[in-house]
Amino acid sequence: MFLQRKWVTPLLTGSFILLAITGILMFFHLDSGANKLAHEWLSWLLVAAALLHVLANLPGFKLHLRSRTGQLLIGAGVLVLALSFLPIGEEGKGGKPAFAAPVQALAQAPLPVLAQVAGLSPAELQARLADAGVKTDHQTASLRAVLGPDLHRQLEVLAKVFGTAE
Structure with missing residues (x-):
């Protein structure tokens, strides 16, 4: 089969490491050079690798969807995503941005x-x-x-x- 774990999993791992490190550097304002650019554009690589990883491991993923733990963890992720769209701070109160x-x-x-x-x-x-x-x-x-x-x-x-x- 085309989707093989022997290359999908390392692709996902490598892209995760790249985004984790560049994200941490950006969080602490230690990024330099093309860190931000790499983080923003190569995040598409992580998305693609994650989708391929799910497809390569579809039977196991389906088991996670049926388990209570899997449902709770995936549901928590979806909830955090939904909450991230809510306005917060002064802008959320109809105020203007700090600048x-x-x-x-x-x-x-x-x-x-x-x-x-x-x-x-x-x-x-x-x-x-x-x-x-x-x-x-x-x-x-x-x-x-x-x-x-x-x-x-x-x-x-x-x-x-x-x-x-x-």
């Missing part, structure tokens, strides 16, 4: 103050705003006055102003 307050403060500052905070001359600020598609003749206006209350748009423009946009 919203500083973004809004910068967006409400007069443009000369924003230029000073960004370490730019008023002319450099105007050039970066123009590069972001923002045109204003009012030197005392704020980004909020020009852009409106759209936090996402304010964040995009501020990224251009501070030179962090791609």
